[in-house]
Amino acid sequence: MILLVAFGALILLTAWLPMVLKEAPLSLPIVCVMIGSLAFWWAPELKIPNPVTRLSVVEKVTELVVIISLMGAALKIDRKVGWRTWMITWRLLLVAMPLTIAALWGMGYVFLGLSGASSLLLAAALAPTDPVLASDVQVGPPKSGEEDDTRFALTSEAGLNDGLAFPFVMLAIAMTQTHHATMDWAMRWFAIDVLWRLGVGVAVGAALGYGLGWLVFRIPNRAKLSRTGDGFVALGITIIVFGVSEEIHGYGFVSVFVAGLALRAAERNNQYHQTLHDFSEQLERLLMMILLVMFGAAIVSGDLLQKLTWSSIAYALVAIVVVRPISAWLSLVGTLCPPIERAAISFFGIRGIGSVYYLAFALQKPGFDEAEILLSTAALIILISIVLHGITVTPAMGLIDRRRQRGTTERETRRIAESTRRESK
Template sequence: MDSYIVVLTGFGAVVLLTAWLPMVLKELPLTLPIVCVALGAVLFAIPQVPGTIPHPGERLEIVERLTELVVIIALLGAGLKIDRPFHWFRWRATWRLLGIAMPLTIAALALLGRNLLGLGPATALLLAAALAPTDPVLASDVQVGPPGSGEEDEVRFALTSEAGLNDGLAFPFVLLAITLTGEADASALATWFTYAVAWKIAVGVGIGYLAGRTLGWLTFHLPNRARLSRTGVGFVALGITCLVYGLCEMAKGYGFVAVFVSALALRATQAGHPYQRRLHDFAEELERLLMMMLLVLFGGAITGADLLAALTWPAILFAFLAIFLVRPLAGWISLLGFARPADEKLLISFFGIRGIGSIYYLAYAMQNGAFEAPNLVWSTAGLIILVSILLHGVTVTPAMAHLDRRRRARAEAPPIRPREEARPSADQPSPDPGYGPGP
């Protein structure tokens, strides 16, 4: 059997399933990622399938580039569909998740990596940093709806904006882990802070904002005949993504941050224009197709490349603590004092989905630093991603439906008014105005 024909046939099936499955699964406690992983696991477990799928640790550069592409496309789509204008106060849930929940998650996972898995400081920090961000690709089911759809409650907004920014903001910790594999003296740490924290974040935000505003002007504010929006084509979104990411990376900034910020800036130039929806829809379609192919390969790596073969009982315990304790607890702590109902804060804390971004960080770091026990790291991360896909995929539909029902019930409930004092009727005597019984 010709391998090319098999791959071509499989690709056609994946494309058709990408379009069809979301409609079929919409009301079921299943998601597209679950089906993709299952499909890949079954397909590559068949001995007659020609060729073998490599372990991701054996093809680091390919894994890095493929995951990088799908992440940046997801970031553009996430930025374009946020209706809420940027504001320090109105985005306060985002800052809490980024400034409190993510550092707490990294610290807790690094400690667990040291004590449970016996990893060195650099490897424990790498694993923690790779697993800390909420994935912008797999979190699409808990994100806000398309531009202008009105599907932007506090839970969906918080998870969308967090996923849009924390992938880039986890990068300094990944670079710190790489630094720790060498001579991590005071000079090296000072250089890391100056370059990996201050410079690269500032460049990412700056280039993203300038590029987004410039592209917004070209798209919506040029003379009518020259406006980019007149083309009506959605693949402009792909050009924007690659251009902004490339410019930022050439300037040594965080391209992930730049792409998301550029999408926000582009949306702000003319938020209500219908072409915004066209750009978003194309980005979402392309993201879904690439995600499905990568998750089929992920499922194939589990059965065909023994991705989970290095698991130990401590690694399994680490995975379950990461999913069921560390992220939910860190998220809940970060939202203390945040004026929202407890069920909303619980959902924000629970849906810290791990996925494609974690694979990217591991592939990137392992090409740039010497980390011990790479197979154990890959197996542990693979198990966490698998459990996250299954757990969050099964619970997302009923959880979001519950959230919508509760929100509608609160909106329809009559306002609570102060209780009025009982007034005596005309045929009843007035109460004694005194403070005690009469003489």
């Protein structure tokens, strides 16, 4: 009964806390971890099982949260997909992410003494930014106008790189099953795990997204699904797209995000997108809060961080404050992104639920050494990211917004002055 009451209280907090914390230098994930830590510190008899012994459960739960988050993130984006309009995103994906993986892979050898496969797995799991915990740095709801370059870059990056990390995870798995390097092995990985799975992921997402978008918005008026006003249609679309993609060996994460973009493109200005987005966001927030409360409890129980060493702590700090910021900063060289926004994009590489999913998925396969070290190190990085980014996000984004608003006001003032001067002549 106590757990039932606690669950009811958590549901209420899901609705209330975002409003309370909106202007505070404190994020919802921080509060959730604190709640879990304090609750299970006061009631140690409710000890959380070690995640290493429940990897299959962890995989499925985190998978569900991530795909719901990916659909919600895609539905937020107003900007049409294009090479130039998404240039910052492509740079983050094609330059920053490989640089991050390479740096973290090498650090796995140096700091943690891991094997090549385990080092690569940890690097691939930690490279993508997280769509679940990054809501404070993402764009606003559909057609809200809250889509500046910084928020757009962080939203679109998180939406795509959670799927693009998969080829590197599959490479790490393949390394545990191959005792010698051959060209055939490398070509097979590239053909199947890179070209085929990514291609299928994009194709399934685009086809089902447009197809279901037509079904929702464009069939005869009496049968339009958008007339229902039911937000849970977003959940149905998410699960269908993910299931179809995974069934034909595509990357479901990629498919879900692409499907969300295609759904927006099918009827870009329809108000029903707001309903779909709101349902996805509310469900995502509830599941995220449950997971983070459990995460806080697992930290207090001692099992999750029991394999930490000073080397793990050094790895975590370098990964967060050095590797991601430098990789992202270098990737944006030559763009028109102002220095302060470039710094924000580079700094807010938030790690979270997606990293846990990748580790839980891969560690069920044989051949990886030191599974508990991998999970403990990843958990520490997620914890540091939640606290560091959660404390700094409100003042940082507020500063960027004020500078942008001031710049807009100055440009408008100059425009009016120039117009007045011309008229006086």
